[in-house]
Amino acid sequence: MSHEIRTPLTSVKGAIELLTDERYFKNNDQQSKLLTIAHANTERLLTLIGDILDFSKLDSGSLPMHFERQRIESVVTQAAQNLRTLIEERNIALEVLMANDLPDLMIDPNRIAQVVTNLISNALKFSPSNAQLRITVENWQGMVRVGVRDHGEGIAAENLPKLFKKFTQIDSTSTRRAGGTGLGLVICKGIVEQHGGQMSVESAPGEGSTFYFTLPAAPAGAPSTTAEASA
Known part of the structure; x- marks a missing residue:
């Protein structure tokens, strides 16, 4: 389940990071601003999903510890x-x-x-x-x-x-x-x-x-x- 949830968002995050790379794309100010917002919210979603998954594992007694x-x-x-x-x-x-x-x-x-x-x-x-x-x-x-x-x-x-x-x-x-x-x-x-x-x-x-x-x-x-x- 963790893999299925994280992978699509990680792919979106990677695509946004590629679009912001000035070596490949020349964005105007408005485009750069929108991409920055999209990247920040993708990071936030990944963090939220990580929290929910960790809590679920803690709650069920299955959070691995080494x-x-x-x-x-x-x-x-x-x-x-x-x-x-x-x-x-x-x-x-x-x-x-x-x-x-x-x-x-x-x-x-x-x-x-x-x-x-x-x-x-x-x-x-x-x-x-x-x-x-x-x-x-x-x-x-x-x-x-x-x-x-x-x-x-x-x-x-x-x-x-x-x-x-x-x-x-x-x-x-x-x-x-x-x-x-x-x-x-x-x-x-x-x-x-x-x-x-x-x-x-x-x-x-x-x-x-x-x-x-x-x-x-x-x-x-x-x-x-x-x-x-x-x-």
Whole structure:
């Protein structure tokens, strides 16, 4: 099912990218504008479909996980680097603070990168231009805790429980502008819990938000990899 849904959209995306390549096509301003809009919305549809498919697998207990002994530093650094262009376009000052004595973890690095990327992307969506975004990685109560702090409009206390409910979005100007399925944080929470961790949030109106997730340290003597598991 995943292949049948993604392939047509991926083909459309590829065709649009070819049409925007000035080596082959000379578009006027109006054509370029329309192609840019089409490309952006195709990307958005692919993201939405990915969210729905991941949630469906999480909900049915079939989201594959491949655990391996890994350092969280490299996962966080790479996720931030992958969003560097967007960070620079928004003129966001990114600060990454990592503790020096972090333990090894048993994680699926691709899935944890998905969590970190989602949290950074959300922070960028809800932060004004020229703001600061801070990522912290620390030892916390015997676990590793990753935090992503933005300086957006913040969230009222009564709305915090809604953040991790499926297909639920807080009704605010910034949320309506950002769009989305309301599944991103639900998926992140499911991935983190499958790793034996937890997700939480601290926020207040006018003070921005900090999203945290924790991961347990790898047990002593744990193998470098484990067999693939489903959620």
